Amino acid sequence: MDMHVEDRFRGHRALRRGRVSLPGQVYHVTVVTRDRRPWFADFHVACEAARAFHRPVALADATLLAWVLMPDHVHWLLELGPRVPLEMVVSRMKATSGVQANRMLARAGPLWCPAFHDRALRQEDDLRAVARYIIANPLRAGLAEHIGGYPFWDCVWLPSFSL
Template identity: 50%
Template sequence: MTTTTASPPPVRGHAALRAGRVSMRGQAHHVTFTTHGRDPLFQAFPAACAAAAALNDPALTPGASVLAWVVMPDHVHCLLRLDEAFPLAAMLRTLKSGSARRINRATGRTGRVWGRAYHDHALRKEEDLRSLARYIVGNPIRAGLARRPADYPFWNAVWL
């Protein structure tokens, strides 16, 4: 008699893109995550303020330093560097869940704030962090939300 063992189902979707990735200490990442259903939640000032405060709170980014970020109407871009051997996915779960609680509390809403997925780009050593930070904080200008960074309140960078 032959016994067969069922193999696990294949990993699909966004999880498949991250298969085999390893979080490394000192690695910088450009991460983008969207609101649930691309809802322009952050057009509302209280929601954007709550998201900004969450991005500035190191308790919500364990094992990472946030170098630059911008809150757009329906998504967030951030540049971060992993400080410890703490997986990027785990840190983003902490950030997204903690910020969602704060955003919902600040706006009196309930339900999902963030989409499940995120996009990340692990930077190569030759990529310039400051140039990428300028690109990130320049998003509101390219989107027509402001004429210059000083006109848009929902961004930060450690190089200020």
């Protein structure tokens, strides 16, 4: 028995109440897969999802500054553009990557949890330090010994970036 859409997202909307989406603001967003299923442990599925992150339809007018795709979750460092609010950008990113991953998995249905965690960065926060923290996730999880050994991440500061 499937819940009515309004009932399904009531908790998510309650979490977002009072949150503001500001143009030009940078957010660290974390999204987990449904039931923490490690869909992205499959190399080809992860490749499709990673490609989807950079599609204009997913990003709208936002800029993806850094990201890392883990087997059961993703971290995005996003700078919002002038028109599309954070909730819509995240929804588009999840939908676009979910469709691609589901195609590879030959499955249908939601891949990501409906909710997400976000943290607005303050003006005094060092964006590169936050990006390093995000990108080092596979190292902390023991998935790689050095970041070059893990294929599912990217950063706009790549040419001048080191961990």
